[in-house]
Amino acid sequence: MIEVQNLHKSFGAQKVLRGIDLRLDKGKVLVIIGPSGSGKTTLLRCFNLLEQPDIGTLRVGEIVLDFKEGFKPKQEQILKLRKQSGMVFQAYHLFPHMTAAGNVMEGLITVQKKNKAEARRVSLELLERVGLGNKADSYPHMLSGGQQQRVGIARAMAVNPEVLLFDEPTSALDPELVGEVLRVMKSLASSGMTMIVVTHEMKFAAEVADRIILMDSGRIIEEGSPQEVFQNPKSPRAAQFLNILTENK
Amino acid sequence: MDERKVQILMDSLLPLLKAAVAFTVPLTLTSFALGLVLAVITALVRLSHWRIGRLVARFYVWIIRGTPLLLQLFIIFFGLPSIGIILDPFIASVIGFSLSVGAYGSEIVRAAIQSISAGQWEAAYSIGMTRSQALRRIILPQAARVSVPPLANAFISLVKDTSLAASITYVEMFRTAQEIVAITFEPLLLYSEAGVLYLMLSTLLSGLQNFLERRLSRYTTR
Numbered sequence A: 001m002i003e004v005q006n007l008h009k010s011f012g013a014q015k016v017l018r019g020i021d022l023r024l025d026k027g028k029v030l031v032i033i034g035p036s037g038s039g040k041t042t043l044l045r046c047f048n049l050l051e052q053p054d055i056g057t058l059r060v061g062e063i064v065l066d067f068k069e070g071f072k073p074k075q076e077q078i079l080k081l082r083k084q085s086g087m088v089f090q091a092y093h094l095f096p097h098m099t100a101a102g103n104v105m106e107g108l109i110t111v112q113k114k115n116k117a118e119a120r121r122v123s124l125e126l127l128e129r130v131g132l133g134n135k136a137d138s139y140p141h142m143l144s145g146g147q148q149q150r151v152g153i154a155r156a157m158a159v160n161p162e163v164l165l166f167d168e169p170t171s172a173l174d175p176e177l178v179g180e181v182l183r184v185m186k187s188l189a190s191s192g193m194t195m196i197v198v199t200h201e202m203k204f205a206a207e208v209a210d211r212i213i214l215m216d217s218g219r220i221i222e223e224g225s226p227q228e229v230f231q232n233p234k235s236p237r238a239a240q241f242l243n244i245l246t247e248n249k
Numbered sequence B: 001m002d003e004r005k006v007q008i009l010m011d012s013l014l015p016l017l018k019a020a021v022a023f024t025v026p027l028t029l030t031s032f033a034l035g036l037v038l039a040v041i042t043a044l045v046r047l048s049h050w051r052i053g054r055l056v057a058r059f060y061v062w063i064i065r066g067t068p069l070l071l072q073l074f075i076i077f078f079g080l081p082s083i084g085i086i087l088d089p090f091i092a093s094v095i096g097f098s099l100s101v102g103a104y105g106s107e108i109v110r111a112a113i114q115s116i117s118a119g120q121w122e123a124a125y126s127i128g129m130t131r132s133q134a135l136r137r138i139i140l141p142q143a144a145r146v147s148v149p150p151l152a153n154a155f156i157s158l159v160k161d162t163s164l165a166a167s168i169t170y171v172e173m174f175r176t177a178q179e180i181v182a183i184t185f186e187p188l189l190l191y192s193e194a195g196v197l198y199l200m201l202s203t204l205l206s207g208l209q210n211f212l213e214r215r216l217s218r219y220t221t222r
Ligand SMILES: Nc1ncnc2c1ncn2[C@@H]1O[C@H](COP(=O)(O)OP(=O)(O)O)[C@@H](O)[C@H]1O
Pocket: A011, A016, A034, A035, A036, A037, A038, A039, A040, A041, A042, A043
């Protein structure tokens, strides 16, 4: 289970998150939407402490951290929390000097200290699962964007995280490559993976999300099932944003 | 060209080559290897959170880059004896050149590490790595690739700079040429001959650099 309470984060004087509360049960999919600059990426990065919240309670799986002024989590706590989640980046960030299998094996070998044969076996299984069983020994630059992102997903899954975090995983992709990545994500969702996805793929959100939150200026301004949020937004600001999204489609 | 000159050229070739192989090359290789280790350590300290270490590293780079190499060699070889540290010419040269490679090299390595995108660090952290694991497994291998061309330049410069060791009595190739000039009175001939040999050495190294770059570019992004 994932939970945040009253999460605040500023960069200098700029308040980027202003009191976020949310809760996600195991096996559920949460989609986060909202205008650019509303704090979606920052919120997602707080879940694995790539950003450190200023104030608020963060719970991922077993690990609970209570942030307040003067609190700095210990290295050991940070590592523990990071092991609870896997992250898929907008720009993939694959390790260019390693093959697809190498990318997936890296966490297993370096972090989990598994032996090479075992790591290789797991990585091939995962690559198979994202439809890239035949690309195990290709280097990232030999792969299309869609394939790279699927390797990114396999890499994030390798350390067997409690939750997968996706930050606009398809927005760097050519339109014809978006589908293959979304299909993989859908199959993960239906296999019971807990996921938090920042995306503007409305069709995906409507089909896969258990819950949607809409962020604006560091706050959650709309929250509910896809049905509730898309059909009946409560605030005018949310209605306006959803309008723009659907018009652009 | 008269016969005598041809004879001098031929006679000096072997001693010059010997000096190159027995003295110039070992001095270059030893200094570069030690210098490289020093460069990586200095770069890592400068990028660390360790304040005093950072200060010391900056001071070191400042001193070495801000003073002539020849003067540094003189201090080590002629200066240190007055405080009781007497070094043989080879050791003194290795110390001088290693410190130099370490300082210039640290800037190269630091720039290379900083050129690796923050995304690589974040991806490494996101799969649970510590800072040192991320450095060792993800950042340094990529930084190594970036720093091959500038480090190769430093290496080629070093081959030529080792001629400065002649002035602290280390009999490498240049000093050997000087000694032959002292007997034959043919400076143009001998220094040109030594020049050709240096040229061959650095050309060989450039070839090696190209080979290394090609090997390392097997995996490049975009
Ligand atoms: N590391 C950072 N330093 C300073 N400002 C940042 C940093 N990261 C994000 N911001 C700012 O925080 C705001 C929210 O950014 P972000 O979370 O990336 O929004 P979103 O993902 O919704 O577009 C933006 O105004 C952005 O400029």
